[in-house]
Amino acid sequence: MDSRIQFRVDDETKRLAQQMAESQGRTLSDACRExxxxxxxxxxxAISHNAWLTQQVNQAFEKLDAGEASFVxxxxxxxxxAERKAKIRNRAHQ
Incomplete structure (x- = not known):
C-alpha cells in the first residue's frame, strides 16, 4: 500500500527545487520520492547493522559466561x- 507524504516549504524553495529537478529530467515529486x-x-x-552488533555482543558475553573468553x-x-596495520600497509604498497 502506498502512502502520501505532504510537507510545506516556502514558494522560493519549491521553485528552485523544481528547476533543479527538471534540469535533471525528473519531477520534484520524483526527487522527493527518491x-x-x-x-x-x-x-x-542501520537496523541490520545494529542487529548484527547486538548478536556479536551477546555472543561475546555468552563466551565470557562459559569461561571461554581470553583477555589480552x-x-x-x-x-x-600495529602488526596487522603494517601487514595491510605492506600489501597496499606491493
Missing amino acids: LTEQLAEQQRK DHETSKARM
Whole structure:
C-alpha cells in the first residue's frame, strides 16, 4: 500500500527545487520520492547493522559466561594491532 507524504516549504524553495529537478529530467515529486527511498534504505542498513552488533555482543558475553573468553592486556593488543596495520600497509604498497 502506498502512502502520501505532504510537507510545506516556502514558494522560493519549491521553485528552485523544481528547476533543479527538471534540469535533471525528473519531477520534484520524483526527487522527493527518491530521497525518501534513500533514507529508508539507510535506515534498513542501520537496523541490520545494529542487529548484527547486538548478536556479536551477546555472543561475546555468552563466551565470557562459559569461561571461554581470553583477555589480552593493552600493550599486547596495541602491538598486535600495529602488526596487522603494517601487514595491510605492506600489501597496499606491493
